[in-house]
Amino acid sequence: MRRLSEGLYLFSITLWVGGLWAIGYMTAPVLFASLGDRQLAGVVAGKLFALIGWVGLGCATWLLVFLVSRFRAQVFRRAVFWLVILMALMTAASQFGIQPLMAQLKLDAMPRDVMESVLRDRFAAWHGISSILYMVQSLLGVWLVVWSARGLK
Numbered sequence: 001m002r003r004l005s006e007g008l009y010l011f012s013i014t015l016w017v018g019g020l021w022a023i024g025y026m027t028a029p030v031l032f033a034s035l036g037d038r039q040l041a042g043v044v045a046g047k048l049f050a051l052i053g054w055v056g057l058g059c060a061t062w063l064l065v066f067l068v069s070r071f072r073a074q075v076f077r078r079a080v081f082w083l084v085i086l087m088a089l090m091t092a093a094s095q096f097g098i099q100p101l102m103a104q105l106k107l108d109a110m111p112r113d114v115m116e117s118v119l120r121d122r123f124a125a126w127h128g129i130s131s132i133l134y135m136v137q138s139l140l141g142v143w144l145v146v147w148s149a150r151g152l153k
Contacts, residue, residue, distance in 0.1 A: 006152055009066045013148050016059035016087075017141035019052045024134055039113050046099070049134075053095040060088035070152075080147050083140060090137045098130045 027048060031041040063084045068075050075081045102123060109117035115124075 005066055005069075008062060009152070010148060012059040012062045012066075013144055016052075016056050017138075017145050019055055020134070020138045020141050023048045023052050024138060038115075046103075050095070050099060053091050053099070056091040057088065057095065060084055060091065064088070080144065083144050083147065087137055087140050087144065090133055090140075094130060094133055094137075098126055098133070102126050102130070 023045075028045040031045050032038060035041040035044075064081070067078065067081050067084070071078060071081075105119050105123045105126070106114045109119045109123075114120065
């Protein structure tokens with residue numbers, strides 16, 4: 001059973017961090033470069049970012065359960081625990097705060113595209129905040145991958 005839980009621990013890190021990098025730095029740029037309609041590319045990219053957000057929350061839950069069950073009260077002394085907490089909080093902030101706000105701005109701009117409306121500056125500001133948060137989370141994810149073996153010892 002221990003090998004299975006350790007395997008799920010490593011798989012969760014791989015799925016979460018790999019998904020962050022694959023969607024954010026490969027898939028989304030290809031969508032915007034390939035599709036002629038930037039609005040359509042944005043909608044598809046937004047759905048992919050929401051999906052990886054849910055994947056991240058699920059993976060973070062398993063990682064925290066694993067770490068707490070493995071180290072009990074000592075878990076609070078482990079950097080990998082705090083790294084997962086930080087990444088999960090960033091994911092939650094994006095998933096439940098920033099993304100819904102951006103979706104509302106898009107709805108408020110209707111029937112126009114948000115980038116052609118008076119809400120353009122607000123949307124661009126929140127998009128920038130979201131992008132920075134995603135980049136920080138992606139970099140923390142690299143750190144998580146590097147430290148993942150420490151979570152097993």
